[in-house]
């Protein structure tokens with residue numbers, strides 16, 4: 001069969017959030033770093049992201065990862081992350097999916113009971129520890145790039161809503177973090193549509209007001225997602241909280257969101273609510289969990305930052321090939337906004 005593009009993909013989800021993985025069909029991407037490769041794809045090959053994520057091949061609530069040889073000599077493998085509106089520098093659920101696929105397909109050697117890997121991402125090197133048993137990757141723990149607070153209590157005027165207070169933090173992506181109760185909402189499925197609607201409106205207002213910039217890479221700028229949070233509660237010696245992250249153009253992350261979790265841990269640490277080594281469990285809208293902690297503090301440029309560890313699970317859901325017929329009238333797919 002003739003095809004303008006043939007991509008071999010392993011379907012996967014981490015704690016409910018889809019992170020498919022392209023394991024074949026794209027031979028090389030120019031660039032000396034994963035960040036340069038990401039920018040190359042963004043600039044010259046964004047049609048790949050559209051092809052896999054838009055209808056009729058994709059859908060709004062999913063991501064796709066592209067496995068590549070690493071640039072950093074310390075890394076075992078590199079990967080780029082495609083989300084509905086952007087190429088993300090880093091993503092927690094996608095790290096867990098990509099690791100699971102690499103090990104369960106034999107692309108990288110699985111060592112039981114523990115496989116240690118270093119993944120090269122556009123945001124930096126991410127250390128991964130996979131607990132493996134009987135050929136299954138039972139869980140993936142990753143040491144995220146340093147997370148830090150950019151602004152606490154930023155006041156933003158949101159049309160038809162009023163003044164909303166958010167924290168701005170970096171956890172591999174830039175997030176606005178907002179107490180759900182402060183806008184009259186709760187993190188539960190009954191409020192899912194309202195959370196999306198109000199979340200997108202707050203995020204747009206934040207984007208107009210303020211642009212956070214990564215101190216080590218000025219190309220990484222601007223808030224991508226918003227996390228609505230419920231208060232921290234104590235469960236024995238663990239701290240537990242519910243959150244949901246709204247991913248543009250308007251849907252819930254099904255997982256607790258790894259980048260959001262690291263960003264929230266940075267905020268909790270600065271506010272004196274989470275100390276180094278304490279277990280933090282972050283729950284999603286569907287009740288799935290990441291087990292997390294702060295392992296240490298560090299510096300990023302002039303800022304205090306935390307080293308955060310996040311653990312979650314992923315499952316392979318399919319093996320498929322995506323093709324593009326040269327006569328397909330929608331080579332980049334479409335969205336209808338419903």
Ligand SMILES: O=C(O)[C@H]1NCC[C@@H]1O
Pocket residue numbers: 017063083088090091092093094173247253255256257258259260
């Ligand atoms: O886990 C995360 O970091 C993410 N999940 C999908 C959107 C975010 O990248």
